[in-house]
Amino acid sequence: MENIEIKNKDKAFILNHALPYIQKYKDKTVVVKYGGSVMENPELKKMVMHNVALLSTLGIKVIVVHGGGKDITEMLGKIGKESKFINGLRYTDKETAEIVKMVLAGKVNKDLVSLLQNCGGKSIGICGIDDYMFKVKKYENEDLGFVGEIEDIDTNLIETIINGKYIPIIATVGCDNFGNIYNINADTAAAKIAEKVKAETLIFMTDMAGLLKDKEDESTLISKIEVNSIDKLIDSGSVSGGMIPKVQHCI
Helix, strand or coil: CHHHHHHHHHHHHHHHHHHHHHHHHCCCEEEEEECHHHHCCHHHHHHHHHHHHHHHHCCCEEEEEECCHHHHHHHHHHCCCCCCEECCEECECHHHHHHHHHHHHHHHHHHHHHHHHHCCCCEEEEECCHHHCEEEEECCCCCCECEEEEEEECCHHHHHHHHCCCEEEEECEEECCCCCEEECCHHHHHHHHHHHCCCCEEEEECCCCCCECCCCCHHHECCCCCHHHHHHHHHHCCCCCCHHHHHHHHC
16 A cells, blocks of 8 residues: 555656646647657657557647658668668668658658557557648758658648647658659758748757767757857768768758
C-alpha cells in the first residue's frame, strides 16, 4: 500500500509540473521530425509512438514527418547499389528515387502507422505525392539527381486528417507535374511543414546529441545559439553532414 501511495504522489507531482505545458500546447500544432537511431531500436520506437499518442490525447495536434535513410541504404545494398552523399544529402538517380518511394512511402510509413495505432493513437500515413501536397522542383544548388526542393505545401490534406482527430505520418517523397519522383530531405520537409502550418514547436529527433562545438565531444553541447553564429560553425566544420540541413532549417 505504501508503494502505491508513493507512486500516486509521484504522479501528482509530475502532473502538477506538466499542467502549464499541457495548457500552453493544447490545440497548438507540434511537428516532430522522426529519424536516426530512434527508428531502429524497437523499444525506443515504441516509446516515441506512445508519447506521440499521449500528446494527441492531451489535445495537442501532432504531425510526424519521418525519414528512413538507413532503411534506404539497406535496400540499395541488397540490390548492389552504393549510397552517395553530398553535404548530408543523398545523391538520387532515377533508380534510387524509385527505391526511396518504395521504402519511405511503403515499408517505413506503414510500419510507423501500425505501431502508433498499437500504442493507442489514430493515424493516417501519407506522402508528399498524395493530393500534390508537396509542390516540388529539382534541387538547384547542386546536382543531386532526383532530389527535390519544396516550393510550396498544400496543407489541405494535413488539416483534413488533423480535423478528423487523426495523426498524420508523412513520408518525404514528392513528384513534379510530369510525374518524376523526387527524394526530399526529411529535415527540409519538416521545417517547411512547420512553417506552413505555423507550428508552435518543431522537434528534430536524431541519433546526434545535438549541436556541438566539437562534434567528437558530446560535453560541448550548445543548448542555445544566436542565428548569426551558425555560419561560423559550418565554416569551421563543427557542423557537418546531416546536421547542416537541420541547423539551416531551424533558421
